[in-house]
Amino acid sequence: MKGIAPLFLGIVGTFVFSWAGLILIPNYQIGHLEPQVDEDGNDPYPAPKSGMADRGRRIYVANGCVYCHSQQVRADYAASDLERTRDLDPKKPKWGERRSAPRDYLFEHPILLGKMRLGPDLANIGKSAPVEGESAAPAVNTAGPATTQPSPASNPTPGASPVAASPGVAAVAASPKPAANSAAVVGITATGNGAEAPYSAAWHHRHLYNPRSLVLDSNMPSYRFLYQKRRISGERAADALRFDEPNAVPEGWEVVPTYDAKNLVAYLMSLDQSHALKEVKTSGAPASAPVAPPAPASGSPAPTKEAK
Amino acid sequence: MNPSELPVRPSTAVPGAPGAGSEVTLRDVEQVERALIDASTRLPVLFFYGSAIVWLLLGTLLAGFTSFKLHAPDLLANVSFLTWGRIRPAHVNVMIYGWGAMAGIGTAIWLMARLCRTTLRHPLLLIGGGAFWNLGVVLGVGGILAGDSTGYEWLEFPPYAAIVLFVAYSLVVSWAMLMFRFRRGDYVYITQWYLLAAFLWFPWVYGTTQIMLFVVPLQGVMQEAVTWWFANNLLFLWFGAIGLGTAYYMIPKVIGRPVYSYHLAAVGFWTYALFASWTGMQRIVDGPFPAWMITASIAATILTIIPVATVGLNHHMTMRGYFGLLRYSPTLRFTVFGAIAYTVFSLVGVLLSLRSVAGYVHFTVAGVAYSHMGLYAFFTMVMFGSMYYIVPRLVGREWRYASLIKLHFWSSTYGVGLMVLMLLVGGLSQGASMHDPSLAFSESTQSILPYLRGRSVSGLLLTVAHFVFAFHFGLMLFGLGRTASLPTFLNPQEEEALEARL
Numbered sequence: 001m002k003g004i005a006p007l008f009l010g011i012v013g014t015f016v017f018s019w020a021g022l023i024l025i026p027n028y029q030i031g032h033l034e035p036q037v038d039e040d041g042n043d044p045y046p047a048p049k050s051g052m053a054d055r056g057r058r059i060y061v062a063n064g065c066v067y068c069h070s071q072q073v074r075a076d077y078a079a080s081d082l083e084r085t086r087d088l089d090p091k092k093p094k095w096g097e098r099r100s101a102p103r104d105y106l107f108e109h110p111i112l113l114g115k116m117r118l119g120p121d122l123a124n125i126g127k128s129a130p131v132e133g134e135s136a137a138p139a140v141n142t143a144g145p146a147t148t149q150p151s152p153a154s155n156p157t158p159g160a161s162p163v164a165a166s167p168g169v170a171a172v173a174a175s176p177k178p179a180a181n182s183a184a185v186v187g188i189t190a191t192g193n194g195a196e197a198p199y200s201a202a203w204h205h206r207h208l209y210n211p212r213s214l215v216l217d218s219n220m221p222s223y224r225f226l227y228q229k230r231r232i233s234g235e236r237a238a239d240a241l242r243f244d245e246p247n248a249v250p251e252g253w254e255v256v257p258t259y260d261a262k263n264l265v266a267y268l269m270s271l272d273q274s275h276a277l278k279e280v281k282t283s284g285a286p287a288s289a290p291v292a293p294p295a296p297a298s299g300s301p302a303p304t305k306e307a308k
Numbered sequence: 309m310n311p312s313e314l315p316v317r318p319s320t321a322v323p324g325a326p327g328a329g330s331e332v333t334l335r336d337v338e339q340v341e342r343a344l345i346d347a348s349t350r351l352p353v354l355f356f357y358g359s360a361i362v363w364l365l366l367g368t369l370l371a372g373f374t375s376f377k378l379h380a381p382d383l384l385a386n387v388s389f390l391t392w393g394r395i396r397p398a399h400v401n402v403m404i405y406g407w408g409a410m411a412g413i414g415t416a417i418w419l420m421a422r423l424c425r426t427t428l429r430h431p432l433l434l435i436g437g438g439a440f441w442n443l444g445v446v447l448g449v450g451g452i453l454a455g456d457s458t459g460y461e462w463l464e465f466p467p468y469a470a471i472v473l474f475v476a477y478s479l480v481v482s483w484a485m486l487m488f489r490f491r492r493g494d495y496v497y498i499t500q501w502y503l504l505a506a507f508l509w510f511p512w513v514y515g516t517t518q519i520m521l522f523v524v525p526l527q528g529v530m531q532e533a534v535t536w537w538f539a540n541n542l543l544f545l546w547f548g549a550i551g552l553g554t555a556y557y558m559i560p561k562v563i564g565r566p567v568y569s570y571h572l573a574a575v576g577f578w579t580y581a582l583f584a585s586w587t588g589m590q591r592i593v594d595g596p597f598p599a600w601m602i603t604a605s606i607a608a609t610i611l612t613i614i615p616v617a618t619v620g621l622n623h624h625m626t627m628r629g630y631f632g633l634l635r636y637s638p639t640l641r642f643t644v645f646g647a648i649a650y651t652v653f654s655l656v657g658v659l660l661s662l663r664s665v666a667g668y669v670h671f672t673v674a675g676v677a678y679s680h681m682g683l684y685a686f687f688t689m690v691m692f693g694s695m696y697y698i699v700p701r702l703v704g705r706e707w708r709y710a711s712l713i714k715l716h717f718w719s720s721t722y723g724v725g726l727m728v729l730m731l732l733v734g735g736l737s738q739g740a741s742m743h744d745p746s747l748a749f750s751e752s753t754q755s756i757l758p759y760l761r762g763r764s765v766s767g768l769l770l771t772v773a774h775f776v777f778a779f780h781f782g783l784m785l786f787g788l789g790r791t792a793s794l795p796t797f798l799n800p801q802e803e804e805a806l807e808a809r810l
Contacts, residue, residue, distance in 0.1 A: 021586060023530070079743065080745040088749075103528075106527060116671055118753055222385050225391070
């Protein structure tokens with residue numbers, strides 16, 4: 001090849017062409033979205049994360065959670081994400097009620113969509129938590145007829161204390177028959193003695209500290225360095241972790257979350273894409289007939305989650 | 309465009325061939341000239357190679373650790389900087405910026421000097437660039453382990469490390485450009501196209517990405533698009549271009565005949581630049597993006613069959629009739645393996661990008677297999693080949709043990725082969741379980757455990773390969789190579805038969 005000019009121009013040209021095509025034009029299309037509001041200009045979604053949740057994202061990034069956990073729900077024509085319930089338990093919430101859309105990530109920096117799933121998707125993990133006290137409306141994730149009694153163990157975590165009080169939650173935790181069945185089949189166990197409601201803040205803390213004490217076949221590393229094991233001085237701390245018998249801490253000791261751990265759990269609890277978006281169809285539960293719980297709440301299509 | 313102009317050893321210049329008498333003086337002049345050029349690149353290239361190999365060993369240890377932790381999650385889990393989520397990006401970035409980039413730059417400098425037929429001026433400044441680069445990688449890896457990762461795949465180095473890398477790179481690239489500016493001869497060989505492109509593409513891609521992520525960050529999901537655009541361009545336009553350029557030099561050089569077709573090479577280069585740079589978005593298939601972006605990348609990925617076919621055909625036709633030399637030449641063996649791996653890597657890439665397949669393999673370990681095919685089976689093997697060629701010319705000694713080279717080659721080959729096989733099959737099985745909503749999610753992670761253990765075994769093989777190579781390189785560095793007029797052949801008992809050929 002003679003002459004350096006065509007070579008140089010070609011090298012510049014291909015670079016600019018690819019940059020314009022894959023970055024510039026898409027950025028024009030989806031790079032300047034605004035939060036969605038309702039007719040009255042209220043109820044903006046999404047909202048920037050604030051306070052502890054925002055700091056928790058740093059912990060999530062620093063410890064590489066993104067390498068195993070995605071935060072995106074794919075459309076129903078592409079994958080079965082929308083049909084998946086947590087732990088194969090029809091009583092437990094689904095991975096998502098609708099696919100993820102660009103608008104869900106307006107304020108994310110860094111964005112943590114994830115590219116591998118060695119652990120379940122977390123796009124709605126906060127929504128999977130038991131319903132908070134103030135939003136008493138029955139959401140999809142609470143099983144309908146709460147027949148079992150609330151768990152005797154009272155939950156010590158202050159932030160989530162209303163959680164443990166909710167009877168619907170205890171119904172999930174205290175292993176009703178179908179759940180126990182599926183657990184036996186797939187080797188999953190829910191909380192051994194029904195302590196923390198799954199995906200509550202207290203559950204996350206215990207799961208982070210010792211994943212296999214809650215999920216037998218989990219391959220998640222434990223994050224004990226986010227917790228502090230210390231001698232109890234005087235009263236047992238209110239936020240100390242509870243353990244089952246084989247994992248119990250010695251008498252006189254307690255394990256408490258550090259500030260980082262609290263932020264991380266706050267971040268996890270804030271992950272929620274359940275708010276309906278105009279541009280995306282919310283599935284409700286029509287297609288998932290086999291896994292639909294017999295609760296009346298799930299029959300109504302698209303329970304649009306004003307609960308949030 | 310006359311192939312006989314190519315700076316490869318013309319086949320007529322075989323010593324002892326009839327009618328070669330008049331060329332002897334010319335050959336002598338050329339050899340002295342080459343020796344001078346090699347001598348001028350000696351210190352910087354050895355510095356880059358030495359650093360690269362140290363990073364390779366570190367990256368290998370991190371990789372083994374990463375792999376073992378996947379099936380032994382409690383292994384050293386209580387130390388924050390050894391948690392899996394930090395070791396993994398540390399491994400990836402050490403391999404990319406420590407091993408891959410430094411080995412690539414070392415080879416590229418040497419090739420550039422040889423092909424421009426110019427000595428490297430002020431080599432010490434280039435060493436300064438290399439030292440800065442090392443500093444950047446140290447800062448970056450330290451940052452990741454300390455919990456300072458940025459969270460973007462392949463870009464985890466915190467901004468303070470990225471700036472150091474960028475400065476170091478500017479030093480290196482200006483030296484390469486200067487050599488190019490002062491080249492002798494008015495033709496530019498194929499290898500130089502690729503190297504020139506790689507040298508220019510890297511700072512543009514890296515710089516624009518850093519700006520779009522950290523200086524004026526794009527909104528939401530566009531960051532993810534930028535990350536994948538970057539990762540794929542780094543893979544193709546930087547590592548791919550250096551690897552292909554090196555193969556275009558080494559294969560004709562070792563077998564002593566010109567490249568089969570110059571025009572085919574030109575077609576291959578431009579289609580490569582055009583199509584490969586548009587790939588990347590197939591890795592975010594079905595994500596929250598406009599579908600056309602992903603479709604465009606899938607189409608571009610399919611179109612990369614054109615450059616792959618032309619490059620593969622060109623190498624094959626160049627090699628035709630000379631495949632027997634693979635028995636002897638370490639350089640040729642590694643390079644040809646890399647060239648074949650490039651074809652396989654690209655075809656697997658096409659397969660994995662198709663929507664029907666991607667639905668299964670997305671979010672699985674198959675993506676890891678794909679990266680290792682590109683960065684290891686192709687790029688790293690070509691780099692090993694070039695090192696086996698270049699290092700003896702820099703230190704004036706030949707490789708000491710043919711047996712160690714063979715051990716290196718076979719451990720690397722079986723290691724990467726086993727790894728790719730395990731991860732591809734494991735990925736398909738993981739994806740199939742994930743695709744079926746009647747199976748628990750944990751079924752998919754349980755189903756890949758045997759494959760992950762197999763991958764750890766392959767990691768042991770690669771560890772052996774890399775430590776053997778590092779040991780051998782160390783011998784060369786300390787002047788413990790053989791003093792011989794003939795290069796170290798892999799099967800020395802037959803080298804006399806070969807002598808007549810070369």
